[in-house]
Amino acid sequence: MSHLDHTPSTPGKFKIDKSPYYSRTRWHSSVAKLTLWSSLFVALIFLFFYRSPSSSSNNPPSSDPSRRYLASANWGGAAWEKRVRTSARIRSRNGFSVLVTGAAGFVGTHVSSALKRRGDGVLGIDNFNDYYDPTLKRARQALLERSGVFIVEGDINDVALLKKLFDIVPFTHVMHLAAQAGVRYAMQNPGSYVHSNIAGFVSLLEVCKDANPQPAIVWASSSSVYGLNTKVPFSEKDRTDQPASLYAATKKAGEEIAHTYNHIYGLSLTGLRFFTVFGPWGRPDMAYFFFTKDILKGKSIPIFEAANHGTVARDFTYIDDIVKGCLGSLDTAEKSTGSGGKKKGPAQLRVFNLGNTSPVPVTDLVSILERLLKVKAKRNVMKLPRNGDVPYTHANISYAQKEFGYKPTTDLQTGLKKFVRWYLSYYGDKKAVAR
Numbered sequence: 001m002s003h004l005d006h007t008p009s010t011p012g013k014f015k016i017d018k019s020p021y022y023s024r025t026r027w028h029s030s031v032a033k034l035t036l037w038s039s040l041f042v043a044l045i046f047l048f049f050y051r052s053p054s055s056s057s058n059n060p061p062s063s064d065p066s067r068r069y070l071a072s073a074n075w076g077g078a079a080w081e082k083r084v085r086t087s088a089r090i091r092s093r094n095g096f097s098v099l100v101t102g103a104a105g106f107v108g109t110h111v112s113s114a115l116k117r118r119g120d121g122v123l124g125i126d127n128f129n130d131y132y133d134p135t136l137k138r139a140r141q142a143l144l145e146r147s148g149v150f151i152v153e154g155d156i157n158d159v160a161l162l163k164k165l166f167d168i169v170p171f172t173h174v175m176h177l178a179a180q181a182g183v184r185y186a187m188q189n190p191g192s193y194v195h196s197n198i199a200g201f202v203s204l205l206e207v208c209k210d211a212n213p214q215p216a217i218v219w220a221s222s223s224s225v226y227g228l229n230t231k232v233p234f235s236e237k238d239r240t241d242q243p244a245s246l247y248a249a250t251k252k253a254g255e256e257i258a259h260t261y262n263h264i265y266g267l268s269l270t271g272l273r274f275f276t277v278f279g280p281w282g283r284p285d286m287a288y289f290f291f292t293k294d295i296l297k298g299k300s301i302p303i304f305e306a307a308n309h310g311t312v313a314r315d316f317t318y319i320d321d322i323v324k325g326c327l328g329s330l331d332t333a334e335k336s337t338g339s340g341g342k343k344k345g346p347a348q349l350r351v352f353n354l355g356n357t358s359p360v361p362v363t364d365l366v367s368i369l370e371r372l373l374k375v376k377a378k379r380n381v382m383k384l385p386r387n388g389d390v391p392y393t394h395a396n397i398s399y400a401q402k403e404f405g406y407k408p409t410t411d412l413q414t415g416l417k418k419f420v421r422w423y424l425s426y427y428g429d430k431k432a433v434a435r
């Protein structure tokens with residue numbers, strides 16, 4: 001039996017007996033230890049480089065154990081570069097050249113399409129992960145493709161890819177919408193929130209601060225940063241230091257990170273606190289979307305209520321109003337002031353609420369859907385679970401109104417009508433029920 005067989009697995013607790021074998025075996029022991037530690041060191045280095053997103057430009061995005069990327073990052077080549085350039089080409093006087101992250105997402109698709117329509121150059125980037133049905137993302141991609149928007153397949157943690165895009169196109173603006181969304185999913189997969197909302201945001205800002213010229217950045221924060229705040233309506237000046245979910249905490253962290261990059265590097269940054277955005281091409285993980293699906297299937301739907309049978313309500317905001325808010329923010333964003341990674345003067349730093357200013361109880365949302373679908377819902381009323389949800393949101397939008405005339409015009413009933421029409425045509429009446 002070798003002396004190593006006696007070595008307990010917990011180093012430090014092991015005290016070597018000074019046996020007659022000791023001096024003879026010490027040398028062998030040292031060699032063995034050296035080999036063990038060297039192997040460990042090499043393994044760690046290997047792991048670091050393997051996981052590092054920028055280690056190789058053509059590697060898949062950094063591995064996140066529970067996030068399933070369906071797209072491997074395959075980019076580069078003359079034809080690919082041509083597509084990038086063509087998509088980002090400005091076609092109107094004083095137009096922008098905008099990099100839209102999360103372009104195959106719900107808000108990303110609508111914003112990209114609106115920018116393209118008015119003559120801005122638009123290039124999308126999306127990792128097409130399967131947090132929800134990727135075929136919906138592919139359908140949105142096809143829609144954008146038809147209007148001339150190319151979506152690069154890749155992750156915002158891939159610094160080499162982002163750098164390459166900035167080498168090809170001197171983007172004037174970045175509309176950063178790539179994120180791990182969803183309040184409740186944060187308890188199942190916390191790492192994905194850190195990966196996208198924190199690490200991803202930082203890698204994007206790192207590339208933007210080095211770009212010459214630096215772009216102005218508008219990015220998606222969230223109404224969830226108000227967390228346990230009880231003062232309503234929520235105003236940008238209210239406290240946001242009590243997040244109720246990890247999702248909210250990562251968005252709040254994003255706002256602080258934005259402050260840092262603005263302060264050190266002169267990046268112009270505008271954060272948008274979206275309030276429960278809904279509409280056609282929406283996100284299947286959101287209540288209005290899966291309620292529709294389940295009502296049509298005759299499945300019961302869980303409706304949350306607050307303590308003492310209190311109402312749970314949201315300031316549901318229609319996608320077209322959000323798009324107007326995004327464009328208004330881009331149009332009023334001032335230029336970044338740094339160059340070559342150095343700040344040359346103070347730069348703009350803003351945060352806006354983009355809501356609808358009229359909260360609606362979730363029970364009313366269900367009643368509207370019942371009327372539109374002509375199907376009675378099987379309601380399963382239950383206590384609001386402790387999973388990051390907050391009982392109530394309500395936006396004060398006077399700041400956005402003052403800065404760029406933001407004025408939402410679509411109420412929940414009207415917006416849901418458009419959503420249901422889209423849902424039935426997209427999935428087809430029969431397929432919609434079968435799903």
Ligand SMILES: O=C(O)[C@H]1O[C@H](OP(=O)(O)OP(=O)(O)OC[C@H]2O[C@@H](n3ccc(=O)[nH]c3=O)[C@H](O)[C@@H]2O)[C@H](O)[C@@H](O)[C@H]1O
Nearest residue numbers: 181182222223224274275276286287288302303304362389
């Ligand atoms: O504004 C935001 O920043 C966030 O908006 C959205 O979060 P939420 O407002 O929570 O939307 P959503 O899940 O559709 O639940 C709607 C209502 O249905 C209730 N709800 C929900 C699920 C359920 O099973 N039952 C239920 O009653 C629930 O209690 C709630 O009252 C985005 O998903 C999020 O990514 C972020 O952008």
